[in-house]
Amino acid sequence: MEKIHDLRSFMAVLEDAGQLTRVQKPVNLVHELANVAAAVARQDKGAVIFTQPAGASMPVFTGAVASQKLAALALDCSPNEVSKVMGRVLNPANGIAPVRVSDAAWKENIITGDDVNLAYLPIPTHGQHDGGPFITGAITVAKDPVSGRGNLSYNRMQVLGKRELGFNMNEWRHTMQFYKGQENKNEPLQISVAIGLDPAIMIAAGARSDDDELLIAGAIRSKGTPVCKGVTVDIDIPAEAEIILEGYLPPQERRAEGPLAEFHGYYGEPWQMPVFHVTAICHRNQPIFQTIVAGDSEHIYIGNVLPREPLLLEFVQHVSSNITGVHVPPYGNGFVSLVQLQKSNPGEPKNVAMAAFTSHVNNKLVIAVDPDVNLYNPADILWALNNRVDWSRDIFLVPGAQGHEMDPVSDTRGVQTKIGIDATYKEERRPYGERIRYPDIDLNEYLS
Numbered sequence: 072m073e074k075i076h077d078l079r080s081f082m083a084v085l086e087d088a089g090q091l092t093r094v095q096k097p098v099n100l101v102h103e104l105a106n107v108a109a110a111v112a113r114q115d116k117g118a119v120i121f122t123q124p125a126g127a128s129m130p131v132f133t134g135a136v137a138s139q140k141l142a143a144l145a146l147d148c149s150p151n152e153v154s155k156v157m158g159r160v161l162n163p164a165n166g167i168a169p170v171r172v173s174d175a176a177w178k179e180n181i182i183t184g185d186d187v188n189l190a191y192l193p194i195p196t197h198g199q200h201d202g203g204p205f206i207t208g209a210i211t212v213a214k215d216p217v218s219g220r221g222n223l224s225y226n227r228m229q230v231l232g233k234r235e236l237g238f239n240m241n242e243w244r245h246t247m248q249f250y251k252g253q254e255n256k257n258e259p260l261q262i263s264v265a266i267g268l269d270p271a272i273m274i275a276a277g278a279r280s281d282d283d284e285l286l287i288a289g290a291i292r293s294k295g296t297p298v299c300k301g302v303t304v305d306i307d308i309p310a311e312a313e314i315i316l317e318g319y320l321p322p323q324e325r326r327a328e329g330p331l332a333e334f335h336g337y338y339g340e341p342w343q344m345p346v347f348h349v350t351a352i353c354h355r356n357q358p359i360f361q362t363i364v365a366g367d368s369e370h371i372y373i374g375n376v377l378p379r380e381p382l383l384l385e386f387v388q389h390v391s392s393n394i395t396g397v398h399v400p401p402y403g404n405g406f407v408s409l410v411q412l413q414k415s416n417p418g419e420p421k422n423v424a425m426a427a428f429t430s431h432v433n434n435k436l437v438i439a440v441d442p443d444v445n446l447y448n449p450a451d452i453l454w455a456l457n458n459r460v461d462w463s464r465d466i467f468l469v470p471g472a473q474g475h476e477m478d479p480v481s482d483t484r485g486v487q488t489k490i491g492i493d494a495t496y497k498e499e500r501r502p503y504g505e506r507i508r509y510p511d512i513d514l515n516e517y518l519s
């Protein structure tokens with residue numbers, strides 16, 4: 072298999088694996104592109120390249136990491152090894168620092184000054200009630216003006232003008248801390264934005280590290296990410312990106328941006344946010360634009376599934392040596408954790424569920440299942456809930472616990488009730504034999 076080092080080599084890997092859907096039809100960037108991309112993800116047809124969206128100057132790629140299969144291809148492992156590999160690469164001891172190089176692929180085309188115009192980029196309007204076109208599949212590459220360390224993050228950016236983007240960042244983000252430090256000195260924060268990337272960088276940016284998240288991308292590829300200094304900013308930027316935006320966030324400036332489809336499955340509210348003034352657009356020849364369909368599976372995979380599963384595994388293994396798998400399912404919006412175990416004691420699944428809760432504040436529903444239940448198949452999880460749970464004996468509620476403030480059922484401070492469910496088979500109650508199984512068949516052997 073070709074080694075992945077940029078978006079193009081990843082697309083070649085996807086193509087070989089039959090995991091790249093090509094859409095030649097000139098879809099509209101407003102709603103239609105996102106609708107098609109979300110349908111492709113739902114039907115498990117891999118990532119998508121829109122070769123010629125209507126009126127666009129370049130193709131648009133999306134769905135890089137929208138399923139377990141795709142995450143496995145991105146990480147060069149098998150689907151059931153994903154959480155183990157993430158555990159290895161998120162361990163700070165395994166980080167590999169970026170490597171400075173003198174030239175970058177994206178320096179092939181440099182647009183600066185008055186020539187900068189965001190209309191040049193095919194920025195989609197994704198959801199029906201989104202406030203307008205948003206850059207959602209880009210990585211902010213920033214530098215701490217105090218320590219000089221780098222940082223990766225996702226920040227949705229709404230087009231507000233020819234060279235201005237609303238720049239969303241929550242209070243506790245590293246990039247916000249850098250910005251606040253500059254604002255206190257009445258100085259701007261320089262930033263760069265990389266679009267069209269090796270999925271190692273996309274996955275790394277979804278994690279939060281106290282060090283530069285590019286060390287995680289290095290760990291994924293067992294090789295330091297090549298980085299190159301910007302044209303108008305003093306930041307080390309991944310050299311093999313398709314497109315780079317450079318610019319700054321001036322102090323004391325806020326504008327409304329939003330709403331946008333949020334991770335919990337509703338539209339959010341407009342926020343008052345800093346403004347990104349773009350000073351340069353650079354790109355490779357024949358660039359590929361990349362986007363993420365907000366509120367859909369790729370968003371949850373990168374933000375919740377991949378960065379959280381290693382800690383979930385560590386926490387449940389602390390109370391049980393019988394764990395056979397864990398999964399944070401993307402359809403659970405990051406509120407659900409599944410744990411699979413070969414229990415040796417009737418009380419063990421509930422202890423495992425209690426441990427799972429403590430792995431992340433967002434956990435609201437934890438389900439413990441047996442090894443014969445497929446963690447990646449929602450229908451199998453529902454089968455276990457229906458056929459192995461007595462609702463008064465096998466669940467426990469934790470009222471008044473802390474969850475995510477944006478969880479639609481918690482109060483505005485995130486206070487909510489959590490529920491743990493032992494969905495394992497209780498042999499002592501009523502004996503059953505084996506589950507019905509019609510084994511998987513390669514239909515290519517039967518259909519022609």
Ligand SMILES: Cc1cc2nc3c(=O)[nH]c(=O)nc-3n(C[C@H](O)[C@H](O)[C@H](O)COP(=O)(O)O)c2cc1C
Nearest residue numbers: 224225226227239240241244245246277278279374
């Ligand atoms: C697709 C996606 C979009 C996101 N959008 C935003 C956003 O608009 N604002 C924000 O503050 N965090 C957003 N996040 C979360 C952060 O980017 C992410 O948690 C990151 O680790 C923050 O890193 P930092 O603390 O190093 O800045 C998003 C995450 C994902 C996966």
Ligand SMILES: [Mn+2]
Nearest residue numbers: 222245279280
């Ligand atoms: Mn960080």
